Every structure is written in C-alpha cells, then in structure tokens.
Amino acid sequence: MLKIHNNLTRQLESFQPIDKKNVRMYVCGMTVYDFCHIGHARVLVVFDVVYRYLCAIYGKEHVSYVRNVTDIDDKIIARANQNGEKIEQLTNRFIKAMHEDADAMGVLRPNEEPRATMHMQQILDMIRTLVEKGYAYAAKNGDVYYDVSKFVGYGRLSGKQLDDLRAGSRVEVDEAKEDPLDFVLWKAAKPGEPSWESPWGAGRPGWHIECSAMSTHCLGTHFDIHGGGLDLQFPHHENEIAQSCAATGDDFVNVWMHNGFVRVDNEKMSKSLGNFFTIREVLKKYAPEVIRYFILSSHYRSPLNYSDQHLDNAKSALTTLYTALRGIIPSKAAADSATRTAFMAAMDDDFNTPLAIAQLFEIAREVNRCRTTDTIKAAALASELLELGGMLGLLQQDAESFLQAGVVDDNGAGLSNQAIDTLIQQRLQARANKDWAGSDRIRDQLKAAGVVIEDGPQGTTWRRQ
C-alpha cells in the first residue's frame, strides 16, 4: 500500500486514487528562459520516479502525468529583449534544451506538456469566472487581482495566517491592490509588451493562474497529486488552491508533494544567489545516470547538498551495481524475493529511494556470490536487479557500455577503445610469456590514461575510471 507525505496535512497518508483507471498528477515545470540547473533536475527526476512507480502499481495506461511549461512571464520578456530575439524563439530553444537534459537523465516524457501561451482561452475563462463570483476585481491600472480575503482557508497549505503574512510582509505595497497579499491574475500590457486581448484590456496572465487553468483543463477540476519544488508551496501553490477551488467549487488536489532544495555549501541553489550548476555543465564531467543516482540517493523531501565528492561517490556506487550485472545474460524467473518485497516496501513508504537502492546492493552482492557457482540463479537475480532498478530509472543501459563510457574531455584526450584493445592484446602476449614487468608496464600506461584492467577467469576486461 503506497503511502505519501501530504504537505496539505503534513502527514503520511495512504494513497487512494480518485479513479484507479486514471490516476492523475500535475507537476509545475520550468519557466523557460535559461538552461535547467541541478535544482530543476531534482524535480524532473523525483517526479519521474513517482510517475514510474504509479505506472508500476496502476499500469502505464492508467496514469496521466502533466508537467507544464511557463512560456510567458516577466523574466522571459526581459531575456528576449536582452538577447534581441523573439519570445517564441527563446522559449522554443530552452524547451528543446530542457528535453535534451531530461532525456539524457532518463526522465520519461509526461503525457502532456501544456504551455501557457497555448491555453489563453482557459486562462481567461477562469479569470472571468473568478470576477463573476466576486473572488477577483479589476483594478484602476487595468490589472485583475485575486481578493485573498474572500477565500476562506487561504494559507492552509503553507501553514500561514493572513495576519501573520501581513505582519512580516516584505511585499511591496502596490497602490492598485486592495490588500498587499492580493495577487495578480491578469497583467495589463505596457507598450511594446506581448499581449492577448481580454475583457479587461490587452495583457498577459499572472503566473499562478496558468497552472490552475491548465491542470483543470488537462486533468479535471479534482485530481490526485500536485507536485513541485518546495519553493512553490507559497505563494504559488497556495494561490492555485485559492483560484481553482473558488472558480470550480470543487476540491482541486488531494495530495500535495514538494521536493527539497538542492544546496551548494549549505545554501539553497538558486538563480539569484548565482550558485547554480546547469545540468549540461555537470554532464561534461559526469554521466547523466550518475546525476540521477545522486538525486535518488537521498529522500526527496530532504535537502540535497551538491558537490563533486558526492557525484564521485554516486559514480563509484553505480559502478559497483553495473559490475555485478556485467557479463550476465538476465533471464526472467519467478521472482518474489525478500529483497524485492523490501524494495517495494521502501517505495511504498513515501518513495524512500535510499532504502530502495540499498536493496539493489543486496541483490548485487547475491549476484556476485553465485555468478560462477549458480549461473541460473545469477541470471534470475540480474533480471530482478534490472527490473527494480528500472522503477528508479537506473541500470537500464548495457553494463559494458556504462563501465567503458568515457566522458570526453575538451582536449579529446584519452585512449580510444581500439587503442585500449591493442594494448590489452600486447599485455596478454606479455603475460603469456610471463613477462610480468612488460605486462605491468602496459597496465600502468592504461591506468595513467584512466583505464582499469581486470584479469578474470573469463579473460581480461577493462573499464574507464
């Protein structure tokens, strides 16, 4: 039985889908004006695992996963102006880059990726409803605001009281707002800005309304899971609840999930602090699966400290797992082992991926124990390792390829696979002649080039460090 920590109640709850034949999840995706950083990678990977696990439980055809793209907002406009390019040009470029990064890390594509600019009708409809129901008002400056005081329960998700928010408010006082906590649904266009026609004049949507409009449009008024980074809990998700519940009169979302931050030197990784690393930057040094493993090696709600040392650790751990798989042809067998049960129990417990990964190592050790003594068992275990790893999006490449893949450095340095094979042949010849000095010289040479040689009963294998 899957249990999920629901941020709305701050409790672990048994997950009961509204409709088992159509489990629905919406995740707030990226605002596309720059490359994704490791913080974005975490959202991508964490909810990819949630999606995979839901698919494993309910069947792939019974899960609807929607992750939006924000393709119109102040930062996008500013960046496009700065670059002297069209907005669509900028956003399309970064959507493409985001897909490349996500694909590299083995993140499955969601069923839908709605874009704000393609859902203006739904956005305008929802704003109109909110105005008609008295939850929103048009201000003198042409903006339309949501009247926070009208919504009973505002602050529930973030555990905040309206008065407390006002007291500690860092919100700039905006003359047009009736209350500083009111937030914008529709922004009147300034001259030269991109805009859409509306009953309140030309303008563009506020950030929060798009997610309410698109999630309702794609998944209905009331769905199962809504996810995103912890920084979206307030005000973004709080505002979504206010908008959606007020507009539809329905419940909106049952379970709210937020992943913790990625930190650098114990500080939140963020654009404003400038301490972020983009995914593609990190990919120059580490394989994409290493990033994925690193992210899943801690629980999704905990903070995750980014450092080279942690990535190195992830790489070593993954190497151990792939080494167990190397040279074994997996074959499906009746698999209902204790480790498998433990793996599922770990995942059922609010997606405890570190504990689930620990089970992977249990299987790997068992594979190594019996790989020469009981090949049938080893093949069955390998198959199980692949299957469970697959639920985390791990271990899906060919072991040999993973172990021998080199991250090409900028100088194109390093030995080619062919050069390595040649040296290994020379070394084998030396060994046949019991020329240990010559053999070791070649091994040192390879080692210096980052290639590790392993002499086994089945012959010599190699891998890149």
Add this chain to the structure above:
RNA sequence: GGCUCGGUAGCAAAGUGGCUAUGCACCUGAUUGCAAAUCAGAGUACGUCGGUUCGACUCCGGCCCGAGCCUCCA
C-alpha cells in the same frame, strides 16, 4: 518577529523503544604472477542537558547549531 524542517560513524544516507541498514573511503583475510574486481570479516555513530521507561539514537521537554518560507525561484 511569525511559521516550517533538520542535526546519525571519515564522507554521504536510511531506520527502529531492546535485533547487521546501505554506499563510498579505510583495515584484515580469501582470491590473483602482482593488481583490479569480487567474496568474507573488523572498526568507527546517533548535537547537548534533563525526563519517561526494566531498557532510548528512537518518546517528551529545555538548550545549542544549521537550512528554508513569509518577494521571483524547482
């Protein structure tokens, strides 16, 4: 100021009122021409001060330290 969440061995990271987490690193043994890999084994923990309990890393309270939200942010 208000509101959250944490402090576990060298580094990461789970977890439980009494029973080996796990990974990386390190040490010992087996294996190997020597290595590497692998297997077997050892060691190093639960911020601090009290309380509850037969027994607490695990529950309760104080204190110290850290992170986050209250403005855009995944």
